[in-house]
Amino acid sequence: MTQTTNPDQGALDTLRLIGPDPDNWVADRPDIDHNVLIVGGGQSGAAFAFALRRAGIGKVSVIDGAPDESRAGVWLTRARMTRLRTPKVLPGPEAGLPALSFQAWYEARHGAEAYAKIERIPREQWAAYLAWYRHFLSIPIRYGVTLTRIEPADGHFRLHLSIHDGTRMWHVVETTRKIILANGVAGNGKPFIPDVLAALPSAQLSHTSHDIDFAALRGKSVAVVGGAASAFDAAATALEAGAADVHLFVRRASIPSVPVTRSRAYPGAYDNYSALPDAVRWKQALRFRRSGSTPPPDAIGRVTRHDNFHLHPGAQWQHARVADQRVEVVAAGHPFAFDHVIAGTGYAIDLHARAELTDIADHVLLWRDRYEPAPHERDDALGAHPYLGEALEYLEKTPGAAPWLKHIHIYNPAAFVSFGLPVGDVPSMKRDIPAIVRRISRDLFIDDLDAHEARIDADVAPEFDESHYAHRVWRADTVEH
Known part of the structure; x- marks a missing residue:
């Protein structure tokens, strides 16, 4: 080195x-x-x-x-x-x-x-x-x-x-x-909490924007809601902290895998984006929203290497309530129960x-x-x-x-x-x-x-006087004929 x-x-x-x-x-x-x-x-x-x-x-x-x-x-x-x-x-x-x-x-x-x-x-x-x-x-x-x-x-x-x-x-x-x-x-704005989660008490619900005590989740069953990078990161951190199992629920039928914003990641589009017509900017933002935010491959690999990780694509939560200190959930028609829920649902x-x-x-x-x-x-x-x-x-x-x-x-x-x-x-x-x-x-x-006009109009002291060049000034009466 x-x-x-x-x-x-x-x-x-x-x-x-x-x-x-x-x-x-x-x-x-x-x-x-x-x-x-x-x-x-x-x-x-x-x-x-x-x-x-x-x-x-x-x-x-x-x-x-x-x-x-x-x-x-x-x-x-x-x-x-x-x-x-x-x-x-x-x-x-x-x-x-x-x-x-x-x-x-x-x-x-x-x-x-x-x-x-x-x-x-x-x-x-x-x-x-x-x-x-x-x-x-x-x-x-x-x-x-x-x-x-x-x-x-x-x-x-x-x-x-x-x-x-x-x-x-x-x-x-x-x-x-x-x-x-x-x-x-x-x-x-604020962290976005879907309506189905909004009534859960803070003891059983965290958002990925929170300072989550992952050590306290050791040996616990954890649900993560969301399919973007922060959801996968939270799931991985819970697994690495010793959670008994982690289930990640995604609304979409598959994990978004197309990073659409890369199509405009060149200087012309990057430097001049705000000059685009409103209709074009709206269309681009909508394209991103509908395509979904893509987790990087290493974030997916970080969770899938764990046997106690379970992915649920196309599993919209329909109901959630606390009973006997556990969160009872119905997702895509199937019942589940968890000790803690983490919302990786954005802002x-x-x-x-x-x-x-x-x-x-x-x-x-x-x-x-x-x-x-x-x-x-x-x-x-x-x-x-x-x-x-x-x-x-x-x-x-x-x-x-x-x-x-x-x-x-x-x-x-x-x-x-x-x-x-x-x-x-x-x-x-x-x-x-x-x-x-x-x-x-x-x-x-x-x-x-x-104030600035007065400043830039102010008198400026000369840096030199005529003595610096007087001896080289040409005069007609000194020319020899």
Whole structure:
């Protein structure tokens, strides 16, 4: 293995070569605490903080409700895959600087040959890389801070924050001009629980978004509902924790196996997706919904190697109730009984489900407000997605009623219908983070145009005087005839 004395030397050289961060150029406003508040301190929040710093935008704050770094994000908490779903070659949070990439970080520690052997990035290695990224770039994140309300004010937002330091909780109000919601899969909604499961008590029901105590499932009979990757990951984790048996129920007659989004995974479609006509974007989103989210082959293999794993395709749950501390189920006409049920049923986009969006949800333009599909293409779940602008910003449902919405940028899966990717994941970083940062920069500059016009019109001291060239000035009276 080839390794330098300091594995960070390449990254240090890169920061030296690109030069120091620009000074904060944003005009100061005495009543504003933050120019930008980033909600979410995971991979996206850290990447935005670095990109904004390199754009010369100061007074940026990143908050995360997790009590500390070890609980922030998903990679060491709710993510249960062994390897990332995305190809290892996709650009991540490095902002176009190769020395800050996962590949550079990994090769500096394990060598290029070891990296070449990786098919996809191991989840825990990705988490370690992100921790290095935050610390190496000195990205400050305020943990234990939850945004509970966004209150539009005169030219800014009042942010109602709940702060918990591990021993006590208190509430504060801060102000910001811009907001980035980099707050994960439920950032514009909530975990989806099917009606048939909704009445089950929490002692017998978990969602894959929850912190599940898998050790407590040892020796238990477990049901998992859902056919996407998170359902298979939860089933595998339960099996590996010693569950007596795990039954996975899928609505569809077979497991979705066609990753339809790959058909548009080329630069032309990727870079210009938001410019597609609404009818095309709707059709693509509908195609994905109807094809289903595909679990990767290794996630399937991870469960099928267990003899006590049982798959039930085409098995819609019709009834579920608790009796004698067990969940009695009727699925596809057959009775079952389980000790615990895990819902791997995804998420619902519903702005009203988020307490922090209470004051603004009714003003946000949704796809159902903007686009009327043909009857055979109707889909209420897709219609609930916000219809976003070019920089992933909210737009007004009623023009002129809420002009401040354009200052809230959505970097989470609610952007899917508008931008065609699982926004907030690695595939969206290269395209969408620069787009949002450019718009924030432009808006902050134009909103303070008077101050900037005065600045760019200011007198500039000369760098030299005539003495630097006077002795070489040609004069007619010195010409010899």
